[in-house]
Amino acid sequence: MRATIMYQAGDVRIETIPDARIQQPTDAVIRIVRACICGSDLWPFRLKQPDGKGQNMGHEAIGRVEAVGADVRKIKVGDVVIMPFAYSDGSCDFCHEGLHTSCMHGGFFGNSEVGGAQAEALRIPLADGTLYPVPIGEDHALMASLLTLSDVMGTGHHAAVVARVREGKKAAVVGDGAVGLCGVIAAKRLGAEQIILLGRHADRIALAKTFGVTDVVSERGGEAVERVRELTGGMGVHSVLECVGSEQAMATSMGIVRAGGAVSRIGVPHYDVIPQAQPMFYHNVIVGGGPAPVRAYIEELLPDVPDGYRAMDARESLKVMVQP
Amino acid sequence: MRATIMYQAGDVRIETIPDARIQQPTDAVIRIVRACICGSDLWPFRLKQPDGKGQNMGHEAIGRVEAVGADVRKIKVGDVVIMPFAYSDGSCDFCHEGLHTSCMHGGFFGNSEVGGAQAEALRIPLADGTLYPVPIGEDHALMASLLTLSDVMGTGHHAAVVARVREGKKAAVVGDGAVGLCGVIAAKRLGAEQIILLGRHADRIALAKTFGVTDVVSERGGEAVERVRELTGGMGVHSVLECVGSEQAMATSMGIVRAGGAVSRIGVPHYDVIPQAQPMFYHNVIVGGGPAPVRAYIEELLPDVPDGYRAMDARESLKVMVQP
Numbered sequence: 001m002r003a004t005i006m007y008q009a010g011d012v013r014i015e016t017i018p019d020a021r022i023q024q025p026t027d028a029v030i031r032i033v034r035a036c037i038c039g040s041d042l043w044p045f046r047l048k049q050p051d052g053k054g055q056n057m058g059h060e061a062i063g064r065v066e067a068v069g070a071d072v073r074k075i076k077v078g079d080v081v082i083m084p085f086a087y088s089d090g091s092c093d094f095c096h097e098g099l100h101t102s103c104m105h106g107g108f109f110g111n112s113e114v115g116g117a118q119a120e121a122l123r124i125p126l127a128d129g130t131l132y133p134v135p136i137g138e139d140h141a142l143m144a145s146l147l148t149l150s151d152v153m154g155t156g157h158h159a160a161v162v163a164r165v166r167e168g169k170k171a172a173v174v175g176d177g178a179v180g181l182c183g184v185i186a187a188k189r190l191g192a193e194q195i196i197l198l199g200r201h202a203d204r205i206a207l208a209k210t211f212g213v214t215d216v217v218s219e220r221g222g223e224a225v226e227r228v229r230e231l232t233g234g235m236g237v238h239s240v241l242e243c244v245g246s247e248q249a250m251a252t253s254m255g256i257v258r259a260g261g262a263v264s265r266i267g268v269p270h271y272d273v274i275p276q277a278q279p280m281f282y283h284n285v286i287v288g289g290g291p292a293p294v295r296a297y298i299e300e301l302l303p304d305v306p307d308g309y310r311a312m313d314a315r316e317s318l319k320v321m322v323q324p
Numbered sequence: 325m326r327a328t329i330m331y332q333a334g335d336v337r338i339e340t341i342p343d344a345r346i347q348q349p350t351d352a353v354i355r356i357v358r359a360c361i362c363g364s365d366l367w368p369f370r371l372k373q374p375d376g377k378g379q380n381m382g383h384e385a386i387g388r389v390e391a392v393g394a395d396v397r398k399i400k401v402g403d404v405v406i407m408p409f410a411y412s413d414g415s416c417d418f419c420h421e422g423l424h425t426s427c428m429h430g431g432f433f434g435n436s437e438v439g440g441a442q443a444e445a446l447r448i449p450l451a452d453g454t455l456y457p458v459p460i461g462e463d464h465a466l467m468a469s470l471l472t473l474s475d476v477m478g479t480g481h482h483a484a485v486v487a488r489v490r491e492g493k494k495a496a497v498v499g500d501g502a503v504g505l506c507g508v509i510a511a512k513r514l515g516a517e518q519i520i521l522l523g524r525h526a527d528r529i530a531l532a533k534t535f536g537v538t539d540v541v542s543e544r545g546g547e548a549v550e551r552v553r554e555l556t557g558g559m560g561v562h563s564v565l566e567c568v569g570s571e572q573a574m575a576t577s578m579g580i581v582r583a584g585g586a587v588s589r590i591g592v593p594h595y596d597v598i599p600q601a602q603p604m605f606y607h608n609v610i611v612g613g614g615p616a617p618v619r620a621y622i623e624e625l626l627p628d629v630p631d632g633y634r635a636m637d638a639r640e641s642l643k644v645m646v647q648p
Contacts, residue, residue: 093559094583099608102583162610235417259418259426262612269605274598281593281614284423286486288586290608 003119005054009046012057020121025071028127030063030081033138034147035117038085039177040268041110043245058118059085059109060151064138065131066121074128080138081131083117083124084295085109085151090129101291103129108291132298148182149301154294155266156182156243157301160190162264162288163239167191170232173213174253175243176204179266181211183241188212189304192239196231198224198252221248225255237261242289247271257285265289327443329378333370336381344445349395352451354387354405357462358471359441362409363501364592365434367569382442383409383433384475388462389455390445398452404462405455407441407448408619409433409475414453422620427453432615456622472506473625478618479590480506480567481625484514486588486612487563491515494556497537498577499567500528503590505535507565512536513628516563520555522548522576545572549579561585566613571595581609589613 001019006012020029035058044055065079075081088095088103095103105126110116115123124130134146148154156179165171171192173183176199187195188211196215197208205216217227229236236258242249245267253263254276266289274280274287325343330336344353359382368379389403399405412419412427419427429450434440439447448454458470480503489495495516497507500523511519512535520539521532529540541551553560560582566573569591577587578600590613598604598611 097584099584102607162608260421260423265605269601272599272601274601274604274611275596277593277596277598280598281589283426284486284612284614284617286610286612287598288608288610290605293608 001120004057006057007054008048008050020123022069025069026126027069028124029067031066031121032061032063034062036060056116058116061117062147072127075131079133081133082150087125087130089126098296100293100295149298152178153182154297155179155292157186157297158292159183159241159264159266160186163241164262165190165192165239168193170194170237171239172196172237173241174198174249176201180243183243184208184211228256243267245269259283262286325444328381331378332372332374344447346393349393350450351393352448353391355390355445356385356387358386360384380440382440385441386471396451399455403457405457406474411449411454413450424617424619425615473622476502477506478621479503479616481510481621482616483507483565483588483590484510487565488586489514489516489563492517493562494518495563496520496561497565498522498573500525504567507567508532508535548576552580567591569593583607586610
């Protein structure tokens, strides 16, 4: 079958690899119906050092189940399923706590061991715990929207949850990429009264305004901090959704958070320490975030897919959907 | 009047300074009945550089009100009052949110501007918002216990709250000083099932065991991390109460926290960055903490003062109470 393999920065190839097949009795194999290129895929595309091995790309997909192992009970051949970017058993302590990305037997898609979703098919470990069947056909109008539940919408929602977005409070979203825009949708959905977007792309900003953004800050660094302070009576925002992952985005986030507020880090971090540990202490700021347990959120977010659909709509340059 | 002034590391003097007096109509003046030397006072005692000015010491006290300004309504001359280590108006957004240490008109005691509580008397700004009257006499048996509500017990409670201690979950307390021991009391009070104390002082450990500590780890660094992992089935604890403030204590805390868990920093931090930003991300760890809004906690903790009393009991070497 064909699959997407990245060898080093800038060197990504479509290659023929052995067909995906059942290896464990808890596995399923899905034929990929739709997959995505994620913002996090751009990091290796820019930075990956050659190591002689290719990386199987892709971790966001909807598929149709082609085969199941002997011990798979809930998932059936023919099911259309959402595949979260991490696989999980659904039964360990962490899964019960809703933190499927820390599942004791789980792991992530998009590597040589498990394979990637930017391919014709994919083996899904722990299929019963991992996959979420949706009762629709492959040609359903909401397919693109449902696809957001495999990563980007669940990730934006996680950002809003960890940043403690609350009814009537102020939030800022740092970054106007796909996750940032989903963070805006999530912040609005959880009741934020003021939503400040820090971004510079006119098309994304226009889209974000339809999702509920009340203010836009296109300055950077200290000027951005100053501008957010102005927009919030000098105090900063209760919730910061850091959707970039760079050192500068994190520094800005720490600068705009209100005393007693929370910063959620949801962009894969490309830095080793959290800055400003002293002001963070004196202002009782909370920092959290990490890989979103999207599996835990699918059920809650499913009724909101039309919003996700609007998010996916008209953004060829914002997020790329792959139809094998 | 006499007051405690620190000039530089190791150089602390009792001096005669102008009497405390009403300066603003919202002030009160209290005669100090009991005050404490705080663990945080030891940082300047060890590190303070000479700057030509003395620092007025002391921020934990119980007093009797001697005078009130014209606009003071709730506090009356003669009241016995608990004085939290920060003053606050009790009416701004932050105070309403229970974060009195970020009060928009507030500040901290124990400096040249406001004065310190290791003195015969002290001016209390914003007396109505700051002071908490208790209906007892100066010679009450629980005086020492009530004194813990001005800082150390509220601080231990804040550590447990921010670290999200929950019924039936696992907690670790890093540091066996007065705040650490109060953190143990608070973790027990909030229902932690396993409470691991990281400390090395036999007398404090013995006391901590009477408060509910289930395991003691006296190793340091990587060995301490390994030992806590062993005690928790390899997973670490849900809640870490970091009650020291050193870089090493913080590194240990990040090493022993469970995926999805929380670290609260409650020791005044003597480092500039939070380490291990990447594992913290991949394990969805939350870091928070800061100066405890003890004013917000007094009412909740007041019924528990007998436990505080046991904490204060028999610890001449653990926390020093000052009777002017």
